[in-house]
Amino acid sequence: MIIVMNPGAKDAQIEQISEHLHKLDLKIHKSQGEDHMILGVIGDISRVDIEKVKGFDGVNKIIRISESYKQCSRTFKPTNTIVHVGKVPFGSKEIAVIAGPCSVENEKMVHKLSREIKRYGAHVLRGGAYKPRSSPYTFQGLGEEGLKYLQDAAFASGIPCVSEVMAISDIDLFCKYVDALQVGARNMQNYSLLKALGSVDKPVILKRGISATVEEWLNAAEYIVNGGNSQVILCERGIRTFENSTRFTLDLSSVPVVKKLSHLPIIVDPSHAMGNRDLVVSMARAAVAAGADGIMVEVHDDPNNALSDGPQSLYPKQFNHLMKELHIISQVIGRGLLKK
Amino acid sequence: MIIVMNPGAKDAQIEQISEHLHKLDLKIHKSQGEDHMILGVIGDISRVDIEKVKGFDGVNKIIRISESYKQCSRTFKPTNTIVHVGKVPFGSKEIAVIAGPCSVENEKMVHKLSREIKRYGAHVLRGGAYKPRSSPYTFQGLGEEGLKYLQDAAFASGIPCVSEVMAISDIDLFCKYVDALQVGARNMQNYSLLKALGSVDKPVILKRGISATVEEWLNAAEYIVNGGNSQVILCERGIRTFENSTRFTLDLSSVPVVKKLSHLPIIVDPSHAMGNRDLVVSMARAAVAAGADGIMVEVHDDPNNALSDGPQSLYPKQFNHLMKELHIISQVIGRGLLKK
Amino acid sequence: MIIVMNPGAKDAQIEQISEHLHKLDLKIHKSQGEDHMILGVIGDISRVDIEKVKGFDGVNKIIRISESYKQCSRTFKPTNTIVHVGKVPFGSKEIAVIAGPCSVENEKMVHKLSREIKRYGAHVLRGGAYKPRSSPYTFQGLGEEGLKYLQDAAFASGIPCVSEVMAISDIDLFCKYVDALQVGARNMQNYSLLKALGSVDKPVILKRGISATVEEWLNAAEYIVNGGNSQVILCERGIRTFENSTRFTLDLSSVPVVKKLSHLPIIVDPSHAMGNRDLVVSMARAAVAAGADGIMVEVHDDPNNALSDGPQSLYPKQFNHLMKELHIISQVIGRGLLKK
Amino acid sequence: MIIVMNPGAKDAQIEQISEHLHKLDLKIHKSQGEDHMILGVIGDISRVDIEKVKGFDGVNKIIRISESYKQCSRTFKPTNTIVHVGKVPFGSKEIAVIAGPCSVENEKMVHKLSREIKRYGAHVLRGGAYKPRSSPYTFQGLGEEGLKYLQDAAFASGIPCVSEVMAISDIDLFCKYVDALQVGARNMQNYSLLKALGSVDKPVILKRGISATVEEWLNAAEYIVNGGNSQVILCERGIRTFENSTRFTLDLSSVPVVKKLSHLPIIVDPSHAMGNRDLVVSMARAAVAAGADGIMVEVHDDPNNALSDGPQSLYPKQFNHLMKELHIISQVIGRGLLKK
Known part of the structure; x- marks a missing residue:
């Protein structure tokens, strides 16, 4: 999961999000782009409520990398189910x-x-x-x-x-x-x-x-x-x-x-x-x-x-x-x- | 309800539809267009299953004139419901x-x-x-x-x-x-x-x-x-x-x-x-x-x-x-x- | 083409439409339904501007029976074009x-x-x-x-x-x-x-x-x-x-x-x-x-x-x-x- | 711009993309997620052809952070144009x-x-x-x-x-x-x-x-x-x-x-x-x-x-x-x- 912050997002805003995600045992990887701070979220994000995180101040958008479903995904089970x-x-x-x-x-x-x-x-x-x-x-x-x-x-x-x-x-x-x-x-x-x-x-x-x-x-x-x-x-x-x-x-x-x-x-x-x-x-x-x-x-x-x-x-x-x-x-x- | 027949629809096909609709107490009004015979269906069509009638041989398309809902329509009750x-x-x-x-x-x-x-x-x-x-x-x-x-x-x-x-x-x-x-x-x-x-x-x-x-x-x-x-x-x-x-x-x-x-x-x-x-x-x-x-x-x-x-x-x-x-x-x- | 009039459409309204269509050499076939007067329009309707006719007072809706295109239709030319x-x-x-x-x-x-x-x-x-x-x-x-x-x-x-x-x-x-x-x-x-x-x-x-x-x-x-x-x-x-x-x-x-x-x-x-x-x-x-x-x-x-x-x-x-x-x-x- | 690589993408694949982007004067910031390597692309990406980059081997998806239009954006000109x-x-x-x-x-x-x-x-x-x-x-x-x-x-x-x-x-x-x-x-x-x-x-x-x-x-x-x-x-x-x-x-x-x-x-x-x-x-x-x-x-x-x-x-x-x-x-x- 990637969190794109608004241009000019404040440290306190990033801190607030980090804290929230740390509580869910997730790691944050920060990366400063031209205009936007990008937060890479690492770990099992199935318990993250994306709509909720979108609501934090300073968040511009959130991009899922992995699928929102889990047991139905081919990543979870690579062989065809009969x-x-x-x-x-x-x-x-x-x-x-x-x-x-x-x-x-x-x-x-x-x-x-x-x-x-x-x-x-x-x-x-x-x-x-x-x-x-x-x-x-x-x-x-x-x-x-x-x-x-x-x-x-x-x-x-x-x-x-x-x-x-x-x-x-x-x-x-x-x-x-x-x-x-x-x-x-x-x-x-x-x-x-x-x-x-x-x-x-x-x-x-x-x-x-x-x-x-x-x-x-x-x-x-x-x-x-x-x-x-x-x-x-x-x-x-x-x-x-x-x-x-x-x-x-x-x-x-x-x-x-x-x-x-x-x-x-x-x-x-x-x-x-x-x-x-x-x-x-x-x-x-x-x-x-x-x-x-x-x-x-x-x-x-x-x-x-x-x-x-x-x-x-x-x-x-x-x-x-x-x-x-x-x-x-x-x-x-x-x-x-x-x-x- | 209007039934548009295919160009060249046969009398027997029109007869079959008429019979079906007469059983539902509906009247048919025939009108020959340039290419298509048009059947106007008159009466309470709420019991007609339009998908079914579409299935009769020779039917080109069916056009509803009145609404498919009844009690919710303004025709049924002209004044606002509070x-x-x-x-x-x-x-x-x-x-x-x-x-x-x-x-x-x-x-x-x-x-x-x-x-x-x-x-x-x-x-x-x-x-x-x-x-x-x-x-x-x-x-x-x-x-x-x-x-x-x-x-x-x-x-x-x-x-x-x-x-x-x-x-x-x-x-x-x-x-x-x-x-x-x-x-x-x-x-x-x-x-x-x-x-x-x-x-x-x-x-x-x-x-x-x-x-x-x-x-x-x-x-x-x-x-x-x-x-x-x-x-x-x-x-x-x-x-x-x-x-x-x-x-x-x-x-x-x-x-x-x-x-x-x-x-x-x-x-x-x-x-x-x-x-x-x-x-x-x-x-x-x-x-x-x-x-x-x-x-x-x-x-x-x-x-x-x-x-x-x-x-x-x-x-x-x-x-x-x-x-x-x-x-x-x-x-x-x-x-x-x-x-x- | 079929013209469905509003419930309670007046004779003068129907007359106005008929006149307009007669000028285009089209014939009108009237048919009184339960609620709506239905006008069947017979003849070459390619010159009729449907949007215009929709604008006449008293018109509820208009239904095309034949296609709006002509030379491209299979009715016009039944065999495949190569x-x-x-x-x-x-x-x-x-x-x-x-x-x-x-x-x-x-x-x-x-x-x-x-x-x-x-x-x-x-x-x-x-x-x-x-x-x-x-x-x-x-x-x-x-x-x-x-x-x-x-x-x-x-x-x-x-x-x-x-x-x-x-x-x-x-x-x-x-x-x-x-x-x-x-x-x-x-x-x-x-x-x-x-x-x-x-x-x-x-x-x-x-x-x-x-x-x-x-x-x-x-x-x-x-x-x-x-x-x-x-x-x-x-x-x-x-x-x-x-x-x-x-x-x-x-x-x-x-x-x-x-x-x-x-x-x-x-x-x-x-x-x-x-x-x-x-x-x-x-x-x-x-x-x-x-x-x-x-x-x-x-x-x-x-x-x-x-x-x-x-x-x-x-x-x-x-x-x-x-x-x-x-x-x-x-x-x-x-x-x-x-x-x- | 963020490039998400497929799980198991090879170094050579990442290298190929990096080279391509370096030629356009862009910097790459790598970040390894749970399953995916994420590449953050920093610099003026208006000259990047995103469809082209999607075509590189190993690329899973590409996410734009900034808008694809430039002079029409409020970022470019914050005040209303009259x-x-x-x-x-x-x-x-x-x-x-x-x-x-x-x-x-x-x-x-x-x-x-x-x-x-x-x-x-x-x-x-x-x-x-x-x-x-x-x-x-x-x-x-x-x-x-x-x-x-x-x-x-x-x-x-x-x-x-x-x-x-x-x-x-x-x-x-x-x-x-x-x-x-x-x-x-x-x-x-x-x-x-x-x-x-x-x-x-x-x-x-x-x-x-x-x-x-x-x-x-x-x-x-x-x-x-x-x-x-x-x-x-x-x-x-x-x-x-x-x-x-x-x-x-x-x-x-x-x-x-x-x-x-x-x-x-x-x-x-x-x-x-x-x-x-x-x-x-x-x-x-x-x-x-x-x-x-x-x-x-x-x-x-x-x-x-x-x-x-x-x-x-x-x-x-x-x-x-x-x-x-x-x-x-x-x-x-x-x-x-x-x-x-």
């Missing part, structure tokens, strides 16, 4: 695919879709039972019934399943039915929920907040890991920008960026960002080419009558074709798809 | 001021600050006891103890108090101690929390999410109001943009925009966005000039030693000076400050 | 690659790099001679001398070359030396320059402005095409967002979006957005997987001593490896690289 | 107001408006003659004829006038007719134009680019000042964000930020950002309360029939009322309006 959803590994050499409907609408549809995606090579079934909808007047999900159908359908196809949890009070319920709990973009900084997931013995798929920087995202993961649950899979799902030809802007560069900064696996969900199935296919291919450890896509056999997010769901046939393309693209970059 | 925090009205002709420390750090400081802000004319005391911090390693607040100190200090000064709630399980506790519950920007789309606050008999101050559009913000308010609690105060606190000379970009235009769209009161918190006390003063003045029903600012008598957000807290003297300026600015635009 | 830079086609089934140094630094380096990129399969040489730099104190390019070196080096390798033009007064000079003129992101809405390029008989590579929507970008292309020059290649190079782990956010979804809306070829330049060579490789692969008609990358044989943008330039060896990967990825999606 | 448009001072204690139509539409209207705004207290007349329009098919301005009408109208009212210049070749023409040349947001990084304006003997009003950071904006101003023309007035006009209830998001916090960083005057144009006259009034008041040295607003006596930007133009009566409010608000903060 997270298992059921028996499916995420973060290994091979790429894993999660597919299924946006919402679990009824028992029959989720069974049918589970069989189809499994046949075409998907490894994990997804399906929403509790839906975060921007309006209180739209379909909010089937609730526990939906989770039950999801579990049954996944079991019948011999694959694990994931679903989004929105409230702490639902966590125990989810643990009965699903193999991984998903935290949606809107809850990425719901710290109470993150803390609660820290003591769960199931993997967590943590979607990136729609306006979260990569750093904030890794800090959100740190809440879960620091709570004791190191099975976190990051999921890029698009950020909010000024561009309105798609619903969100899928930030595929976050994939190689996260790979550099963290040992956690990262997957990409192009469905919500694109809002249109043709674009989803293009971006799913691009995600794998960019180095993602997996993708998550919505598939629906009758998107016209889907209860939510129809236009972005792939037809099963499209999904089948996509899987064949991903098979080769992943090999080009030295990886490959996980076996069915 | 929300009382304790006995302090928000949304009346006069402007109300909330002030206090970012965090309740100890009993003494919050008592001292409460007396000071009250003396200079503030109407409500603020103070955080449960803090949403981006890193799990920084100060997370005093918890219930903090709420207790806050309540005592406010009581001693004869003013009401507000604090931020982060978890559903804490709501009952908060109701014992505070006069209004604040929902932070990071939880603006935590729909479980919003629903729970819908059945609380205390006002809610709903901060705008850092990347929420005004429409999403009003929809979040709709969750609370639809749950039965119509006492919602909106609070602009800055949005995330590319500009990095301030922490967030305070979107003051949201004030007149919200005033037009909704009957709910709107206040502005310039402290978090600016991150620097000199800028806070400028923007507090600007907020009142722009038409805000109130402001919320952080005040700290020893910001250098604040446990959180020191650099953005006003010195009591600055706050005193600001109040005098607001007194006149609010009169210029035909309003005035609430009496002490 | 633009030739020298003899190299952009927009055909095969993918074309532009490579070279950020800046032409001296004669020797550009000759050496031209030979290398040609050997590894690049089809066009790039190199800046006039540089748009955010600070007036940094290297601004070699000017005409640089263009001369670039042309000589390209000629010696038997490939065409492109460079960025910044001023109308330089256009004639560029036409003597280069096979295509590039318009940089900062000049995408420099309409005087765009108009001047409309009468040039060389292809134009039009980079997307750092905060331009896809629609604005296509409108900028329309300026060139409408001036008489239909040889426009669009180039995605990253947009500005809040994320700061990369210099810009590469919006790869713009590739399939543009393909849908326009017949013009679109390429991707990942170098400037990423600012780091490892990320450039990932995103170049992703760009081709997403469906780009070509890519443009910076290559430098001694990036440590590059006069500009060193860290984002690929080493020739990396470029060689990337070309082999692109060869296969492009085949997976049914395309392939152009022959050397 | 720029005169005709005889009207911008940047003094008193606030100056520029008003007029978006476009000069005909001789009569600009004369009439000039008289009206002058009567209500405006100090400078504005009016566009060359319009940057996103579509080539909309009204592009009257050209020289428009400038002539503008000058005549301003002269008849005894006030100076400003208009936007878009091309280098038009600069001489503008100098014959106007008292200040405006650079529009779309040309803020048109460096050729900025350089050309550096040798003009008239003030330049430099609008902020729609996605320009404050730092880039000040660097754009530096181009003009470095060219020899120190008469630059900055103009905030809104930035592009995700919010779409207004056309742009007016960033009023840029006012106090610029005041801190630079000695140049800063004014605010709320008209283009808001796109709606009611919002313009609120934001104009807020701009003055935030500390702007002036405002620029569009006024039109018949906005319904304006050839461009009608809905955002104030009615003369509204403008009159606004001026009275600004009169008092400016006094509250110790300033006041310039006399008529």
Whole structure:
């Protein structure tokens, strides 16, 4: 950590900061620049409250050198972490695919879709039972019934399943039915929920907040890991920008960026960002080419009558074709798809 | 609602959509443009799932004419809603001021600050006891103890108090101690929390999410109001943009925009966005000039030693000076400050 | 075009608008909704000034149905346009690659790099001679001398070359030396320059402005095409967002979006957005997987001593490896690289 | 400037950087942190190409301590610069107001408006003659004829006038007719134009680019000042964000930020950002309360029939009322309006 003092900062001001940092067992290295005194802070700065130090008189700015997250950083653990959803590994050499409907609408549809995606090579079934909808007047999900159908359908196809949890009070319920709990973009900084997931013995798929920087995202993961649950899979799902030809802007560069900064696996969900199935296919291919450890896509056999997010769901046939393309693209970059 | 069909959309496609909408008791008005068939949808569209209709074959785009929120809209209720925090009205002709420390750090400081802000004319005391911090390693607040100190200090000064709630399980506790519950920007789309606050008999101050559009913000308010609690105060606190000379970009235009769209009161918190006390003063003045029903600012008598957000807290003297300026600015635009 | 009137709009207001539009030979189709009168406008609306119509009393909002650009739209010309830079086609089934140094630094380096990129399969040489730099104190390019070196080096390798033009007064000079003129992101809405390029008989590579929507970008292309020059290649190079782990956010979804809306070829330049060579490789692969008609990358044989943008330039060896990967990825999606 | 090396950077790498910087007469101060070697660079770094240094092997990141602009910074010149448009001072204690139509539409209207705004207290007349329009098919301005009408109208009212210049070749023409040349947001990084304006003997009003950071904006101003023309007035006009209830998001916090960083005057144009006259009034008041040295607003006596930007133009009566409010608000903060 580097503290840049204002031009003409007084000795007493520097002294005040030094004292504060010494109490935290940190060493200070002073260096006088042309205009500014620069203080290099040496030691474990994880306990320093940077906002607080910014408040000291005479401070111009503070620059972090090391990351604010710790256990999630590649510095802390240089080798890739492999997270298992059921028996499916995420973060290994091979790429894993999660597919299924946006919402679990009824028992029959989720069974049918589970069989189809499994046949075409998907490894994990997804399906929403509790839906975060921007309006209180739209379909909010089937609730526990939906989770039950999801579990049954996944079991019948011999694959694990994931679903989004929105409230702490639902966590125990989810643990009965699903193999991984998903935290949606809107809850990425719901710290109470993150803390609660820290003591769960199931993997967590943590979607990136729609306006979260990569750093904030890794800090959100740190809440879960620091709570004791190191099975976190990051999921890029698009950020909010000024561009309105798609619903969100899928930030595929976050994939190689996260790979550099963290040992956690990262997957990409192009469905919500694109809002249109043709674009989803293009971006799913691009995600794998960019180095993602997996993708998550919505598939629906009758998107016209889907209860939510129809236009972005792939037809099963499209999904089948996509899987064949991903098979080769992943090999080009030295990886490959996980076996069915 | 208007549905624009693709050029060359087939009759069967239009028929399919019409049938779906007729089931919802809606009428369709067809109009053939140069290239596109346009369907005007007439009736109560609040139950229409727009994403679903987008999914029908042949649909090019859908345009909402009326707002997606209902009870929060000015169409629904043309007169301003006045929300009382304790006995302090928000949304009346006069402007109300909330002030206090970012965090309740100890009993003494919050008592001292409460007396000071009250003396200079503030109407409500603020103070955080449960803090949403981006890193799990920084100060997370005093918890219930903090709420207790806050309540005592406010009581001693004869003013009401507000604090931020982060978890559903804490709501009952908060109701014992505070006069209004604040929902932070990071939880603006935590729909479980919003629903729970819908059945609380205390006002809610709903901060705008850092990347929420005004429409999403009003929809979040709709969750609370639809749950039965119509006492919602909106609070602009800055949005995330590319500009990095301030922490967030305070979107003051949201004030007149919200005033037009909704009957709910709107206040502005310039402290978090600016991150620097000199800028806070400028923007507090600007907020009142722009038409805000109130402001919320952080005040700290020893910001250098604040446990959180020191650099953005006003010195009591600055706050005193600001109040005098607001007194006149609010009169210029035909309003005035609430009496002490 | 659809005009939504305010609730309670008066007949006289509707009459005023109708008269205005009738003068432009447009027909009006009225449709009374629950709250709003809706006017459908039928005919060639390219001459309508939408901002002006928004200004009429009683107008609530205006919704465009057709695109604001015309000659660049796929509706206007359904088949892909192929633009030739020298003899190299952009927009055909095969993918074309532009490579070279950020800046032409001296004669020797550009000759050496031209030979290398040609050997590894690049089809066009790039190199800046006039540089748009955010600070007036940094290297601004070699000017005409640089263009001369670039042309000589390209000629010696038997490939065409492109460079960025910044001023109308330089256009004639560029036409003597280069096979295509590039318009940089900062000049995408420099309409005087765009108009001047409309009468040039060389292809134009039009980079997307750092905060331009896809629609604005296509409108900028329309300026060139409408001036008489239909040889426009669009180039995605990253947009500005809040994320700061990369210099810009590469919006790869713009590739399939543009393909849908326009017949013009679109390429991707990942170098400037990423600012780091490892990320450039990932995103170049992703760009081709997403469906780009070509890519443009910076290559430098001694990036440590590059006069500009060193860290984002690929080493020739990396470029060689990337070309082999692109060869296969492009085949997976049914395309392939152009022959050397 | 601080250079942070990668963990484990080699001595040879540090040596290479040191040599490079020594050649530029800079001194290096080494400081070994926990993980990273930190190099403090001391001396005049304006000639250092930071991108280049980032390209050296072993470099992790580079942090600027001093600003990249120089002559525009308050460090360079601590006192406010006052720029005169005709005889009207911008940047003094008193606030100056520029008003007029978006476009000069005909001789009569600009004369009439000039008289009206002058009567209500405006100090400078504005009016566009060359319009940057996103579509080539909309009204592009009257050209020289428009400038002539503008000058005549301003002269008849005894006030100076400003208009936007878009091309280098038009600069001489503008100098014959106007008292200040405006650079529009779309040309803020048109460096050729900025350089050309550096040798003009008239003030330049430099609008902020729609996605320009404050730092880039000040660097754009530096181009003009470095060219020899120190008469630059900055103009905030809104930035592009995700919010779409207004056309742009007016960033009023840029006012106090610029005041801190630079000695140049800063004014605010709320008209283009808001796109709606009611919002313009609120934001104009807020701009003055935030500390702007002036405002620029569009006024039109018949906005319904304006050839461009009608809905955002104030009615003369509204403008009159606004001026009275600004009169008092400016006094509250110790300033006041310039006399008529």
